[in-house]
Amino acid sequence: MIGDGTGRHVAVVDLGYGDAGKGTVVDWLCASRPVKAVIRFNGGGQAAHNVVLPDGRAHTFAQFGAGTFHGVPTHLSRFVVVDPLALAGEAMHLAGIGVPDALDRVTVDREALLATPYHRAANQAREIARGADRHGSCGMGVGESMSYALAHPDTAPRVGDCLDEGLLRHRLTLLRDRLTAELGPLDAPPVADTVTAFTAFARRVSIVDRSWTARLLRAGTVVFEGAQGVLLDEWHGFHPYTTWSTTTYGNVDTLLAEAGMPGTATRLGVLRVVTPRHGPGPLVTEDPTLRPPERHNGTNAWQGRFRFGHFDAVAHRYALDVTGGVDALALTHLDLVGAHRLRLCDGYDWTDRLPVGPPGDLDRQAALTAKLLASRPRYAADPEPEPAAWMAAVETALGVPVRLTSHGPTAADKVARLIAAAGR
Template structure:
C-alpha cells in the first residue's frame, strides 16, 4: 500500500539497482522546503549519494544525509550500519567544502550496528575468496556486520557500546577472535586503537535511543533517504547479487508505525532514463554501446564495472510490486536524452512482469536470477527510436505520475510537475 501523497514526510527510494540519483533528489527536497531532519533508514558507509551545488562544490554522501549542505540535521536510525571511521573521513571532506560543523548535526540510534575494521577485513577476505563468482560487494563490511549480528545477536557491537569502553573492548576482542579463528589473520588495526577511535566518535556525536526518531516524526517534517536500490533488496533482490539491507519502504513503515503515524508519508521512487548497475548480476537491457559520461561512478576493485542498460520497464515494475507501489516518480538524467540513443524495454523474451515471491525464500530468488541472466530484452521495434516524451513514456509504462524531473546535477537543474511545488522564490531551471 502506498503512503499519503500529501503526507508531510517524504521517503526517497531507488527503484533500480542504485545510482539513480537519490542524493540529488534529497538535496533538492531540502533546498525546496523546510525540512527538520533527514533520516537514513538502511545501508551504511557503502552508500554514495552525489550532490553538486550550483557553485560547483560537491560531496559524495555516505552516512550524512544529502540535505547537509542546507543545514538539515542527519539522524542515523537503528536500521543503519554505522561506520565511525568512515563517518570521520566524510566529515573531513565536508569541512574541506565549507561545512566544518557537520558532525554537530548528527544523531545516531544507540541500537544501530557498528561496522568495524574487523568486519571490513572479513568482508574483503570472503569476496576475494569467491574469485570469479564475486557478488559485487562494496568491501565496507556492512553485510559482514549484519551476518555477525544474526549469528551473535547478544554480543554484536552496537553504537551504544561506544559509551562504555570496557564493554566495547570486550565485544571487539570477541569479534576479532571469532573472525580470525574462521578466516585466519585479518588486515585490521589492534583492538586498542579501534576502541580509541570509537570512543572518540561517541564523544563527538549525539547517541540517542529510539524515542528520538518518534519525536522527530511527530514534531516536524522529515525526508527519509534510502540507500542502494529495491532490485538489490536482501529478500526480494536477485540473489546472490544483493545487499544485506532492506531497500524497500519496510523500515520507513516500521519507524512511522512506532511513532503512531502509519502512512503519513509520500513515497517517491527514483529512476534514471537508463538503468545502470554497479558490479555483477542481472542487467537484462545491458548495452555495451551505452557509454554516457559518468563523473561519480566507475569500475573499482570491489564492485567491478559500472554497467549501463536501457530503461528496464520489467525490472522497475517488479520493484513497484515489491514495494507495494509509490505515489510519484522522480526521473533523472534527462540531460542524456538526444545525446545517446536511449531505448525503453517493455518486456523480456518470456514475460512483461516478474513474479513476486514470499519474503525469505532465497532459493526462489536465486532461481529467478538464473532466469534473468538468460533473458533477453524485447523492444517494440528494432531499432526503436527514443520516446518523444520520456515523462509520458515512463508514466504510461509504469502507471505512476512523474512529479520531479532532473536535467543535471544541481537543485537548479530540477523541474517540478504538478504535485511538488518549489517553495523558494525562484523556480528551478
C-alpha cells in the same frame, strides 16, 4: 508533499539497482522546503549519493544525509550499519568544502550495529576468496556486520557500546578473535586503537534511543533517504547479487508506525532514463555501446564495472510490486535524452512482469536470477528524442506519474510537475 501535499514526510527509494540519483533528489527536497531532518533507514558506509552544488562543490554522501549542504540534520536510525571511521573521513571532506559542523548535526540510534575494521577485513577476505564468483560487494563490512549480528545477536557491537569503554573493548576483542579463528589473521588495527577511535566518536555525536525518531517525525517534515536500490533488496533482490539490507519502504513503514504516524510519508521512487548497475548480476537491457558520461561512478576493485542498460520497465515494475507501489516518480538524467539513442524495454522474451514471491525464499530468488541472466529484452517503439516524450513513456509503462524531473546534477536542474497523484 511534491505538488499535492498528500504526505507530511517524503520517503525516497531507488527502484532500480542503485545509482539513480537519490542524493540529488534529497538535496533538492531539502533546498526547496523546510525539512526537520534527513533520516537514513538502511545501508551504511557503502552508500554513495552524489550531490553537486551550483558553485561546483561536490560531495559523495555515505552516512550523512544528502541535505547536509542546507544545514539539515542527519539521523542514523537503528536500521543503519554505522561506520565511525568512515563517518569521520566523510566529515573531514565536508569541512574541506565549507561544512565544518556536519558532525554537530548528527544523531545516532544507540541500537544501530557498528561496522568495524574487523568486519571490513573479513568482508574483503571473503570476497577475494570467491574469485570469479564475486557478488559485487563494496568491501566496507556492512554485510559482514549484519551476518555477525545474526550469528551473535547478544554480543554484536552496537553504537551504544561506544559509551562504555570496557564493554566496547570486550565485544571488539570477541569479534576479532572469532573472525580470526575462522579466516586467519586480519588486516586490521589493534583493538585498543579501535576503542580509542570509537569512544571519540561517541563523544562527538549525539547517541539517542529509538524515541528520538518519533520526536523528529512529530516536530516537522522529515525526508527518509534510502540506500542502494530495490532490485538489490536482501529478500526480493536477485540472489546472490544483493545487499544485506532492506531497500524497500519496509523500515520506513516500521519507523512511522512506531511513532503512531503510519501512512504519513509520500513514497517517491527514483529512476534514471537508463538502468545502471554496479558489479555483477542480471542487467537484461545491458548495451556495451551505451556509454553516457559518468563523473561519479566507475569500475573499482570491489564492485567491478559500472554497467549501463536501456530503461528496463519490467525490472522497475517488479520493484513497484515488491514495495507495494509508490505515489510518484522522480526521473533523473533527462539531459541524456537526445544526446544518446535511448530505448525502453517493455518486456522480456518470456514475460512483461516478473513474479513476486514471499520474502526469505532465497532459492526461489536464485532461480529467478538464473532466468534473468538468460533473458532477452523486447523493446517498445523508441520515444521521441525529447524529455516530455520520455516522461510520458515512463508513466505509461509503469502506471505512476512522474512528479519530479532532473536535467542536471544540481538542485537548480530539477523541475517539479504539479499533476494529480496516483493512489497506491
